[in-house]
Amino acid sequence: MLTSFKNKIISSVITVLPTNEVDFLDEMDNYGYSEVKMKKLKKIMGYNTRRVAMPKEGVSDYAIYGIQHLMDQKIITADEIGAIIVTSTSPDYFIPPTSNIIQGHFGISHDCVCIDISQGCCGYSVGLTYSFMTLEHLADKKVLLVCGDMMTAKVGPHDRASRPILGDAVTISVVENQENGREIFCDIKNEGEKGMAIVIPAGGNKMPISEETHIETMGEDGNMRSPEHFFMEGDEVFNFVINETPLMLLELMDKADVSIADIDAFICHQPNKFMLKKLAEKLEVDTGKMPNDIVELYGNSNSATIPVTLCQHYNELYAEKDCLKLCFASFGSGLALGGIILSLPKLQYCNMINYPHA
C-alpha cells in the first residue's frame, strides 16, 4: 500500500530500556566458535552490549512505565488518549491484547480504540501507518503507539546467529492530528510467500507447546535451538532486504517527489551492523546519514529499533535544524517492508529511560 496522509504529527517519543545489560564477551563461550572468530564477528556484526529484560517482564510493564513518565512530565493525560496501538511479536498473553491491559491500567475511556498488531521488524512503519489511519476518526484525541519486543526470551542460548544481536526495548510515540501539517508518505509491502524465513515454530495452534518442543537440536545452520526458539533463514532474509528495500524506497521517494539527497537522515530498523552497512552501500547513502549503532549499544529490539534510533541520535540530528526530512525504513518478519517519509519538527519530548527491575 502506497499512500499519504495530511495534518498528522509525531509529537513525542520515549524509549524504555531494561536496566539489565549483557556483554557479548561474557557470553562468547556459549557459541562454540574460536575466540579469534568471535572477536572478528563482534566487529563486523556489532556484537557488543545488549539490554535484556528480566523473566516475566512484559511489553505492558515497560509501556505503562513509559506512559506514566509521559504523564508525570505533563506530555499527555489519560483523557487525551483516543487509541492505543501496540506492535509486537511478544504479547503479554494470547488473550487479552496488550493494548487492553494498558488501557485498563490507566482507566482510559471505554471509547478508546485498542489494537494489537503482530509485527516485528516493520512494527514502527506499520504501527505509524495504522496510527495515521485511526487519527482520521479521532478529532482532537491522540494515539499512543507502543512498539516493543522482548525477543531475548525466545532465542536459544547457544544460537550464535541470533542471540548476540537481540535486545529488548519498548517505545511509546504520541501521534496526533495537527492543522496545516505537511504531507506524510507511507509504503507497506508484504511477501507472505517468504514468511517462514523468520519464524518461531512452536507456541501457536500449528505446533502447541509439548515435551518435544522443549528439546534443542542442531539445525542445518549449525546452531542449537528448539522449536520454541526464534529462527531466521539468514541468506533469504539478507537477499530480501538488499534487493527489495531499495525498490520500495525508490517507489516511496518518487511518490514524495524527493531524492536521496533531500533526506536529512535515514532512520532504519537495526538488524545487525553488517546488513545495514550493505544496505547503505546499495542505496549509496552516506553512512553519516544512516545511524547504525543500536545493535552495538542495546541490541536489535525488533519493532522498537526505529524509535530507539531516533531517541539515541535526537540531539545530534536536530543540532542545526528545527525540522528534518526523515525516512523511516524497516524490513523483516512477514516478510514485510515499511517506509515512511515525513518532515518532522523538533519533538515536544524525547527521552530514553531505564526500567527499574523488581
Added chain:
Amino acid sequence: MKEKIIEMLTELRPECDFTESVDFVEEGMLDSLDIVSIVDSIEETWGVKVPGVDILPENFSSVDAIINLINKHK
C-alpha cells in the same frame, strides 16, 4: 591470491580441508556468518567493496568462485 584465500578460509575453519571440497557451502564447511567474515576480509585485504547483491552462497562455494568475486569488483 589463491594461497591467501585458502589461508583466510583455514584460519576461519581450521577443522576443514578447503583443498579437497567441491562446494564449501553445500558441504556445510561455511555458514552465513563465515561468509560475512570472508566478505570483511576480502574488503580489507584487496580494498574492494562486495555489494550485498553478490553475497550469495554460490560466490563462496570454492576458491575459484571467491577469486572471481574479487576480480569482478577490483
